[in-house]
Amino acid sequence: MAVTVLGSIHIDLYIKVDRLPEIGETIVGSGFTILPGGKGANQAVGCGRLGEETYMIGRIGMEFSDLILRNFRDNKVITDSIIIDEHYPTGVAFIILHEKTKENMIIIDPGAGKRISNLDIDRADNEIDSSKIVLLQLEIPLEANLYMCKKAKFKGKTVILNPAPARILPEDMFHYIDIITPNRVETYQLTGVAVKDLSTAKEAGERLIQKGVNTVIITLGSYGSVLVTASGALYYPAFSVEVIDTTGAGDAFNAGLAVALSRGMDIEEALVWANAAAALKLTKLGAQTGLPYLDELLDFLKKHSKYKGKTI
Ligand code: RIB
Secondary structure (H helix, E strand, C coil): CEEEEECCCEEEEEEEECCCCCCCCCCCCEEEEEEEECHHHHHHHHHHHCCCEEEEEEEECCCCHHHHHHHHHHCCEEEEEEEECCCCCCEEEEEEEECCCCCEEEEEECHHHHHCCHHHHHCCHHHHHHCCEEEECCCCCHHHHHHHHHHHHHCCCEEEECCCCCCCCCHHHHHHCCEECCEHHHHHHHHCCCCCCHHHHHHHHHHHHHHCCCEEEEECHHHCEEEEECCEEEEECCCCCCCCCCCCHHHHHHHHHHHHHHCCCCHHHHHHHHHHHHHHHHCCCCCCCCCCCHHHHHHHHHHCCCCCCEEC
C-alpha cells in the first residue's frame, strides 16, 4: 500500500554551538549548513527511503523550490500535490545544534505552509484513496489537519497524528485519530499529565484513549517509547547508539511506524521499526539527510532480533 503525508516543507538553516547565547549576546557558531527539512517533508522522505510509495501534500514558495522538489523525487516521494505558492515564501527553520549534548533548539516560520487549505487536500483525493496510512503533524493550519483527519477517517484510512509542535487540539479531533505519537511536552499539553516515569506515561496514554484515540505512543527520547491501547501498555527501551544529532529523530520514528503499518505489520512490530528508524537517525547529522534507508533498517533489525516491548 502507500502513505500520504500532509504537512510542512521547510529549508533548515543549521548552525552548531558549544553553548547558547545570553539575551543580547553574540557568539560564534560553526558548520553552517542549509538542508531540506520540515516535519512533514522529513516524514515523507523517511517513508520514501524505507521503500514505501509516498505522496506529499504541502505548499512551498518559489525560493529553493527546484531543490526541494528534486530532493523529494530523489527520495521516491511523489510531488504532484505540492503547490508552489507565488505569493508566500518557502517555510524556514533555524536550528541550533548544541555540540556537546546533541540537543537542538528550533524556530520555524511556516511561510507558504500557513496557506495549506481544504481545497489543496481535496485535490489530492486520488493519492489519499491509494494510501493505507495518512500521516499528519502540527506545523500547518489546524483547520487543514482536522479536515484531513475527517476525510481520511471517512475513507477508512489509518490516521496517524504526530502532534508536534505542541498545540491544543479541538476535542472532536481525537475521534478521527487512530494513532497519536506525542513526546513528553506534547503529552502534557494534550492531557495535563506530567510524564515522569512509565506509570505516568501509561496514565497519560489512558487519558488520550478516553478522549477517543485508539492507540497512543508516547515517545520519551533516550528512554524509548510507551505504547498504550485499551488492552494495556508496553514499554520499548531506546536502542543504544552513538548520538550525533537528535534533530528529526521523531520524524524518523513516525516514518518507521507509518511504513511498517502500511506494509501490514501489527502495532507491536511497527513500534520496533519506529524505534529502530529513530535510533539510526540519531547517528547522523541533519533532520532529513540523516534519515535511514530500508537496507540500513533491515540490517539493524537483524542485529536486534530479540528486541520487543515489555509489559508495564
Ligand atoms: O523535526 C525536525 C524539523 O522541525 C526540522 O526539519 C525543522 O524544519 C522543523 O520543522
